[in-house]
Amino acid sequence: MTTHKPADHNAVSPYLLVQDVQSMLLFLTATFGAVEIYKMTLPDGSVKHAEVRIDDSIVMLGERPDGRDPVVCSTHVYVPSVDDCYSRALAAGASSISAPADQSYGDRSAGVRDPEGNIWWLGTYLGKA
Template identity: 60%
Template sequence: MPAHKPADHPAVSPYLLVADARATLAFLAATFGALELFRKVREDGSIMHAEVRIEDSLLMIGERPERAAALCGSTHVYVPDVDACHARGLASGAECISPPADQPYGDRTAGLRDAEGNLWWIGTHLGG
């Protein structure tokens, strides 16, 4: 086992800096079934650092400093059912930027924009 990282962490993990980590964590749980693994809260109650697992992947989240500019990310997530995941995302307050559609490269994909402005590209591989 490599000593340079925790055993249950991949070598690369997206890290989102958001204004409202609690809302982002709720969105990830409702949309992707994200399981919260860790949360470090500052004295003022803001979330300094949180980690969630979505299937075999880890996503890190922290609340950006009050005066820091918004940073938006773009993340792709393979899911078992794009249509159901897209619907859960919409029900969680996300905006549709691309409705579910079959693609010529063998995936069914869709796109969501969360309340923080992050883009979530979701896909289910159809084979081929």
């Protein structure tokens, strides 16, 4: 049966426009255990489009044409352990925005900025506040 979206894709997926997809793929793999599921490389070596799976979601990536500035975004990701993910992100080149801490709304959360300037909010659900 035909559907309006590819199999195993959620209806909403972040699309990161970055300067260096290869570097971002390495960051996502090191930080979140992302699995590359698709990559279209152009003859000049630039990446037209790539997709990775993080847990149950797809993150899409592309390089900005003509060397234009990347588009910086902010994305929230629930992870099994905020503390572990935060440490992996820092080891992969991210800078800290906020260290892991329990929040009044029932999550343990942290924030990092990746080497391209994107902000990643990391959360582990602890239960109702």
